[in-house]
Each structure stands twice: as structure tokens, then as C-alpha cells.
Amino acid sequence: MAASRQAAMFRLPPLPTIGEIIKLFKLKAEKQLSQNFLLDLRLTDKIVRKAGSLKDAHVCEVGPGPGGITRSILNAGVAEVLLIEKDPRFIPGLQMLSDAAPGKVRIVHGDILTYNKLGKAFPEHLMKNWEDDPPDIHIIGNLPFSVSTPLIIKWLENISKRDGPFRYGRTQMTLTFQKEVGEVDVTVIHFTPLVQPKIEQPFKLVEKVVRTVFQFRRKYCHQSVRVLFPEAERLEKAEQLLKLADVDPILRPTQLSMFHFKSLCDVYRKMCDEDPKLFTYNYRDELTEKRNRKRSRFCKTKDDVI
Numbered sequence: 001m002a003a004s005r006q007a008a009m010f011r012l013p014p015l016p017t018i019g020e021i022i023k024l025f026k027l028k029a030e031k032q033l034s035q036n037f038l039l040d041l042r043l044t045d046k047i048v049r050k051a052g053s054l055k056d057a058h059v060c061e062v063g064p065g066p067g068g069i070t071r072s073i074l075n076a077g078v079a080e081v082l083l084i085e086k087d088p089r090f091i092p093g094l095q096m097l098s099d100a101a102p103g104k105v106r107i108v109h110g111d112i113l114t115y116n117k118l119g120k121a122f123p124e125h126l127m128k129n130w131e132d133d134p135p136d137i138h139i140i141g142n143l144p145f146s147v148s149t150p151l152i153i154k155w156l157e158n159i160s161k162r163d164g165p166f167r168y169g170r171t172q173m174t175l176t177f178q179k180e181v182g183e184v185d186v187t188v189i190h191f192t193p194l195v196q197p198k199i200e201q202p203f204k205l206v207e208k209v210v211r212t213v214f215q216f217r218r219k220y221c222h223q224s225v226r227v228l229f230p231e232a233e234r235l236e237k238a239e240q241l242l243k244l245a246d247v248d249p250i251l252r253p254t255q256l257s258m259f260h261f262k263s264l265c266d267v268y269r270k271m272c273d274e275d276p277k278l279f280t281y282n283y284r285d286e287l288t289e290k291r292n293r294k295r296s297r298f299c300k301t302k303d304d305v306i
Contacts, residue, residue: 010077013100018068021093027066037066038142038184044072050188051138051174054078058122060165062112062141062151065090067097069142074101082121086111112141113150118165128169130162131195135169142176142186153207159193160203166193199262201269205279209265213253221256222249227283228268241267 016024018039027037038044047069048054054076064070064083067090073081074097081104083094091109098105108115128135143151155173158164165171170193176186199206209228216224222238229237242249245263247256256264272279 010074010101010104012071012074012097015071015096015100018066018071021066021096025066025089025093027089027093038068038186040184041068041072043184044068045075047142047174047176047186047188048072048076048140050190051140051172052190054138057136057138058082058126059138059140060084060118060121062139063144063147064094065142066093069140070094070097070105073140074104078104080104080106082106082108084108084110084112084115113147113154116164119163119167121165122168126168130169132169134172134192137165137168137171139165139171139173140175141173145177148175148177157203157207160197170195198258199265201265205269205272206261206265208279209268210261213256213261213264217253220250220252221247224253225264228281229278230281230283231286237271241271244270 018037018041021027022037022039038047054073056077056079059073059078059081061070061073061081061083064085065087070081070083083105085091085094085107086109088109091107094105094107098107122135122137126135126137139155152175155164155166158166173191174188175191176188212228213221213224222242225241226234226238228241239249241264245260245267247260247264251260
């Protein structure tokens with residue numbers, strides 16, 4: 001009880017402002033890395049409040065940068081915050097925060113996209129059954145545009161397998177997404193994994209269908225789903241998929257509902273079961289093979305002429 005009260009009452013001692021930290025360590029947001037700095041602590045406090053109560057919680061912050069959100073996390077009374085930062089320029093400033101909050105900050109200099117130790121990053125006693133309420137573990141991050149999509153896909157796969165940070169249960173995530181690179185105009189989204197997925201199919205299959213549909217987001221669905229199938233049977237199979245899934249072929253990807261995607265994935269799974277080679281088919285491999293054949297014919301003609 002005393003430890004809990006102490007955590008709730010914890011406040012960081014006086015520190016240089018985030019702006020002063022940026023000047024002190026000569027930090028600059030790298031546009032090619034889609035970096036932006038959140039300098040207003042009122043904004044970072046608001047982001048952290050979206051996560052709910054963090055009293056005595058264990059938090060992983062992704063890409064803390066100069067530490068604006070980190071300060072708000074620490075002031076929320078957490079038990080510990082794990083910081084994963086790829087850019088070495090930010091480590092000295094984060095170390096200052098660690099020194100100001102003894103025993104509350106762990107710093108990992110690494111890339112979250114390749115960091116695979118979140119499944120063992122938190123105390124085992126925090127583990128919950130998947131059907132229970134979420135564990136007292138949170139992931140918080142201001143995601144650069146360049147990593148947001150691959151990172152979300154990685155975490156969705158972790159959720160489907162219940163591994164990584166979701167080995168502990170339905171770990172919650174509070175993430176900000178930049179609307180425009182270089183502007184402090186962000187959208188904050190709070191995620192809680194569902195007990196039962198909306199689409200009960202293997203993650204790789206669902207990802208393949210969704211990715212294929214959205215890579216031609218300006219086209220009609222009947223044009224998008226064709227590339228799920230080899231060229232020789234492309235039109236026939238695409239028409240069959242849409243008909244069995246009861247999806248209007250002239251809907252655009254952004255008009256498809258969750259029910260549409262569930263139906264597409266369920267029908268595609270049946271088609272893959274009937275033809276196992278279909279699941280591993282990738283139309284880009286087919287395009288590459290075509291190009292290689294053309295080059296081979298061209299090179300042979302050149303040799304013959306020479």
C-alpha cells in the first residue's frame with residue numbers, strides 16, 4: 001500500500017524543458033525519418049490520459065525522442081517505463097530522465113521493428129488469461145509515418161499469435177499518428193485487442209487479402225482482387241470470389257465493411273483449401289518471372305547478332 005501511494009504521488013523534479021533539451025543536445029527532427037517533436041506538456045499529458053489510469057502500470061514507450069510523452073507517463077504514477085529508441089541522439093536526454101526517476105526508467109537503444117524481447121519485458125505476475133481484463137501493461141508511442149504501418153502489422157500478427165507484448169494478455173496500446181509530417185497535428189487512437197477476432201482466419205491470409213485490395217485503393221474491387229490469382233485463371237476466379245462473398249464488384253476498397261472483408265477472407269480460405277498453391281501465390285513473383293523471360297530472350301537475340 002505504501003509503495004502504491006508513493007507511485008501515485010511521484011512527480012519529476014525540476015528539469016530542463018523539452019525545448020531546452022533539444023537545444024542542449026543540438027537535436028533536430030529528421031524529415032526523412034518522419035520525426036516530429038511534441039514540446040507542449042499539456043498535449044503530452046492529454047495523450048497519456050487517453051491510455052486510462054497508469055497508476056502502478058508497466059509501460060513500453062516506442063520512440064520517445066526527446067522525452068515529452070515520457071515525462072507525462074512518469075508523472076502519471078507508473079511503476080516502470082521501458083523506452084525503446086532507435087536514434088542515438090536522444091539517448092543522453094532520456095538518460096537525464098532516468099537519473100531523475102531512479103528505478104522507474106529502462107532504456108533500450110534499438111529498433112522497435114526488430115526488437116523481439118517484449119514478450120519477456122515485464123514481470124510474469126502481470127500475466128492475464130486472454131479472456132480476462134487487459135493486464136496492467138500499456139504500449140504508448142508517437143509513431144513516425146515511416147514506421148506506423150509496418151509496426152501496426154507486426155503487432156496485429158503478435159495479437160493473432162498471442163505472443164510478444166500480447167503474451168501477457170490483451171495489452172492495450174495508445175498511439176499517435178501524424179496527419180502531416182513536420183506538423184504537431186496528430187490523431188490519438190486507443191487499441192484494446194478483442195477476445196474473439198472479427199475474422200477467424202490465419203493472420204497471413206487476412207493480411208494478404210486486405211493488402212491486395214488496398215494496394216489498388218482507387219480502383220474497383222473486381223480489379224483489385226484479380227491479382228490474388230494466377231493470370232491464366234484470374235478473371236474467372238476473381239468473379240467467383242466476389243460472387244460467393246456477396247461483394248459488389250464496383251465497390252472501392254474504402255467502401256468495404258468489416259463484414260465484406262470477413263466474407264472475402266472466408267471464401268478465399270475455401271479456395272486455398274481446394275488449391276493449396278493459391279495461398280503462396282504472389283503476382284509480383286509472376287511479374288518478375290515475366291521480366292526475366294523477356295530479358296533472357298533479349299540477351300539471346302543480342303548474342304546471336306554478335
